[in-house]
Amino acid sequence: MEIDGDGGGGAAADAEERGRSELVPLLEAIKTSEVLENRIALINQLEGSSQFCVDDLGPILESLVVCWDDSTCSGLSHCMLHKSVLQVALKCTESDATACLGQFLTLGAKASSWCGKHLIWFVDSIDDSEAVQEEEHNSLCLEIISLTLNISVKLLPMAAKCITVDVVHTTGDFILELLTLTESSLVNKTIHGAAAHVAKAAPVFLDETIKLCRVYCEAAKSDSCRMSMPPEEITVEHEVPDLTSNVTRITTCTIQTLCKIGTYAASSGGSQVALLNVSWKGVVSLLQLGKGSIEVKSYLKNQGAVDLPTSSSGIIGLPVHALASALQRCEIKDYNAIDGKSIATMFKFSFSLINLYRTAPDSSKDQLAQQISSMLDIISKVRNLCAFYQMEKLTLELHTLFMCSSGNPKAALSQCKPSLGCFMSMLGHLNYTEVDANALCSAMLDLYHLLVRERHWALIHLAMSSFGYFAARTSFTQLWRFIPGDAALSYNANTGMDIDENGFMSELKAFLQKEAALRGDKWSREQTRFLVSEGRALKKLVETASEIPLAPEPEKKAVISKDANKKRKIPDGIGEGMTLLQNGLKVMRSALNETDSAELKDRLAAHLSCLENAVSQIVSFSDKI
Structure with missing residues (x-):
């Protein structure tokens, strides 16, 4: 028998109509039911x-x-009602719910707010004698929180596609309530088992929130608005319902919550790696969207209290690098938010890293050196909040670390020298006595001798910049003591062998004059022409070096050896030199990006690219050895 092609479609339409006719009375019964169990x-x-x-x-x-x-929750039945409601809402997200996004967000905000209040009520109202009887109630509450988080994961991608003032405003209310709930469940530990339970669903929710913030920030920028993170506490109330203020509100609250959750995860002994990763990476990425106040206090608290076994140093290093990276891009406007306890924790953490470096195996020293470098960057940024005795103790610890290291450990520490130079320059702000017996003065002399002896051009630049800043601010009068006779700039520029006693001071003077010119608002034509000529000279030097032919190796008879297939170890000096080269190129690229001279950028950008390519080739060659 031939089947009518429209028969299937008609049957489906009839079934849909019957389902709708059954749905309407069911919804009416749900709304009008007065008995909780029946509803x-x-x-x-x-x-x-x-x-x-x-x-x-x-x-x-x-x-x-x-x-x-x-x-207020009246008992198990109340929680069961809300669980049932959220289960239906979660099922609704399986369909295209974009047209009903506002209703979803309203329900989600209600659920988040109620759950937060329920956590407080639960802790305050249940005493130890009722704890066993309330285990089921506890479990229900956790299920409701998880359902709310899972629903949010479905809603936020929809919200990213509907960017209007009203939707962003409603989304903001929803996200802020849910962020507060997540933080309360994890950080405040208001209910037994909440942290472990919520930690499973929270990373996905936080990741979707971070993605949404990025989309919103780009939308605000395209709306000809400039992002600005306000330092004051963010509240749900707001006066002006414009797009930019709502986006700022959402992004700032997200950053603050991520900071707190990140410190909680870092103090969990490595058990919350997923939370740690999403929180710290999210903080850095969101801070890079706009300049403004940064929650330094949230970063620093609890990091020093974390146990630092060698095996977990990589985990703890993530928030350290995140903060150091963020501080390079952001201006700290509210130093009052950073208390003495946070600063003490920061120094305690630094001392722990240095002590750990001394006893760690060589395989871990490179990673620990990176963390020490990041901590020096952080301390340099907040040096005006540090006490004299803290800076003194850290200087003495660094002196012992750098002066007593040799071999492979010393090579690993070479990557810390740019950050050490920045830290040393900050010591110019300290007041101290100028006597031989002073341990601090002796340590400073040795560390500056270490820096200015460096003959790599990138480190020469960093050492001069550091010493110039230090010399302009220090109360120390015998500055000549900081310069050893074999300082890099004391050597004859042509021969590289003969030492000129006046060479260092003349080179330092020229360097500082160039630095002053680079910091000027406007460059003269003569200054620009001079820098261009130096760039050409540098290019010529690189081209000349690359054209030097390699001497042919004498023919050797093939010798079969058990070590023939083994890779030869690169000498420490080559690896150290490559690190310095790469650091120097980063400094030059950063300086070029900061200048407003379009002409200088056009002329020097190509030369820098050539240098970077040359360095990449050397690295590639080294990897093949």
Whole structure:
């Protein structure tokens, strides 16, 4: 028998019509039911029905919002009602719910707010004698929080596609409530088992929130608005419902919550790696979207209290590098938020890293050296909040570290020298006595001798910049003591062998004059012409070096050896030199990016690219040895 092609479609339409005719009275019964248990049963019936069509979502969500009871929890039945409501809402997200996004966000905000209040009520009202009886209640509360987080993961990608003032405003209310709930569940540990339970769902929610913030920030920028992170506490209330203020509100609150969750994860002994990764990476990426106040206090607290076994040094290093990276891009406007306890924790953490470096195996020293370097960058940024005795003790610890290291450990420490130079320059702000017996003065002399002896051109630049800043601010009068006779700039520039006693001071003077010119608002034509000529000379030097032919190796007879297939170890000096080269190129590239001279950028950018290519080739060659 031949089947009519429209028969299947007609049957589906009839089934859909029957389902809708059954849905309408069911929703009405749910809204009008006054017995809590009956309402729960009706909602469960709704959740067990077939998949909802798009046209049904509006009436269903309207009924769910009506059913939500914002009053203080009255017991298990109250929580069971809310669990049933959220299960239906989660099922609704399986369909295209974009048209009902506002209703979803309203329900989600209600759920987050109620859960937060429930956590407080639960802790305050349940004493030890009732703890066993309330285990089921506790479990229900955790399920409701997880359902709310899972629903948010479905909603936030939808919100990223609907960027209007009203939607962003409603989304902000929803996100802020959920961030508060997540933080309360994890950090404040207000309910037994909440942290471990929520930690499973939180990373995905936080990642989606970070993605949404990026989209919103780009939308605000395209709307000809400049992002600005306000230092004051962010509240749910706001006066001007414009796009930029709402985006700023959401992004700032997200950063603050990520900081707190990140410090919690860092202090969990390595058990919350997923939370740690998403929180710290999120902080850095969001801070890079706009300049402004940074939650330094949140970064620094609890890091020094964390146990630092060698095996976990990589985990602890993530927030350290994140903060150091963020501080390079952001201006700290509110130093009052950083208390003495946070600063003490920062120094305690630094001392722990240095002590750990001394006893760690060589395989871990490179990573620890990176963390020490990052901590020196952080301390340099907040040096005006540091006490004299803290800076003195750290200087003495660094002196012992650098002066007593040799071999492979010393090669690993070479990557710390740029950060050491920055830290040393900050010592110019200290007041100290100028006597031979002073341990601090002796340590400073040795460390500056170490820096200015460096003959790599990039480190020469950094050492001169550091010493110039230090010399301009220090109360120390015998500055000649900081310069050893074999300082790099004391050597004859042509021969590289003969030492000129006046060479260092003349080179330092020329260097400082160039630095002053680079910091000027406007460059003269003569200054620009001079820098261009130096760039050409540098290019010529590189080209000449690259054209030097390699001497042919004498023919050797093939010798079969058991070591023939083994890779030869690169000498420490080559690896150290490559690190310095790469650091120097980063400094030059950063300086070029900061200048406003378009002509200088056009002329020098190509030369820098050639240098970077040359360095890459050397690195590639070294890797093949």
